[in-house]
Amino acid sequence: MFSVRRPSPCSERLRVLDVGSCYDPFSRYPDLDVTALDLHPATETVHQCDFLNLKVETNESSSQLSASNTVAMTNEASDNTVLQDITPQTPQIDQDSLDEPNKVERHEARVGAITSLPAMSFNVVIFCLFLEYIPVAEQRLRCCKIATELLKPEGILVIITPDSKYEGHNNFLYKAWQVALAELGLARIKYQKKEHFHGMVFRKGLCRQVWQQDSQRMLNEIQEKMTA
Secondary structure, eight states: OOOOOOOOOOOOOOOEEEEEESSSSGOOOTTTTEEEEESOOOOSSSSSOGGGEEEEHHHHHHHOOOOGOOOOOOOOOOTTBOOOOOTSSSSSSTTHHOOOOOGSSEEEEEOEEEEEEETTOOOEEEESSGGGGGOOOOHHHHHHHHHHHHEEEEEEEEHHHEEOSSSTTTHHHHHHHHHHTTTTEEEEEEEESSEEEEEEEEEEOOOHHHHHHHHHHHHHHHHHHOOO
């Protein structure tokens, strides 16, 4: 989808949250430790999850959960700050969902539903052909806010949405995305337009206030162009 150079081998796999995963396509890559979510999973490796209602656990609230369903987090802001391994078994599991026949109709070995995840626990959150299924703008922004809370500092949010128009046709829309997500502390670092989709990559900054100031600057530029 994106033309990127393959990074040098690293000691740890990137922790990836694939939202709206459907059939878990990113788990095929060995460098990625993928947690796949979908409201209606297509494979047994995908967790059932209503992302709009997902609870993001902070350090304080996570400490109240059982040890088997939590991930220990450090508070040191350094390059060595790490989380213990996040496996498909570590998020909070709604055990009742395993007993409901409609949840296991398509697969006998359905994994549990996820109702919460720890804050700052992923290097990458992916919204691939996901947001266009959410009809309300406020809900789409809420999804991005949840993703921001789940990202580690300097983690990235990847958004891929359909767009069959010629390049530049929806520039105003893409600029609006940039402004809105800057308010959340996300800076757009890459944009690519293909024939039938466009992709954007946003990085979570270390200082949210900086990107909020940049958001206001971009908004002023848009308003000036509209009134010119």
